[in-house]
Amino acid sequence: DAGALVVDAAFRNPGRARAAGVRHALARAEAAAPVTWIATTDADSVVPHDWLAHQLARAREGWQAVVGTVVLPSTSPLAVPHRIRYEATRPPTGTPWAHPHVHGANLG
Known part of the structure; x- marks a missing residue:
């Protein structure tokens, strides 16, 4: 249940x-x-579809933590200039787990 x-x-x-x-x-x-294993995200965030499976696989390998990024939905109230700056710091396509960012909405 x-x-x-x-x-x-x-x-x-x-x-x-x-x-x-x-x-x-x-x-x-x-x-x-x-x-x-505690995993957290926010209601206004979108994490990768394999987010929790990825975290649990790392936990089974002995990792003690996994930190990551989030993708803001297109309906986010962020102003356009802030959205452009945010998107400019996202990892290039094809490297979803390699990034310099940590967000509280994506922790395990």
Whole structure:
């Protein structure tokens, strides 16, 4: 059963919300699993289709973390100049896992 668990928080900050959710998940998972992999993304982000499979494969190889980028949907409210600057820093096509960027919306 893949349900959802809501963690109420009295702040409006994505980093703090993510940290509160991870703390809560880890507290619940400690007794249930000897090894836990936490993966995070944001509702307004699009990660690669093999995002979680890639992370879990690296975890099985002994990696302790995977960091990555996100692609903003075309409906993003970013202004055109900011969108152009953002796209200019994206990795070239064909190298989705080789990049100098880290986004909080793509962590494992």
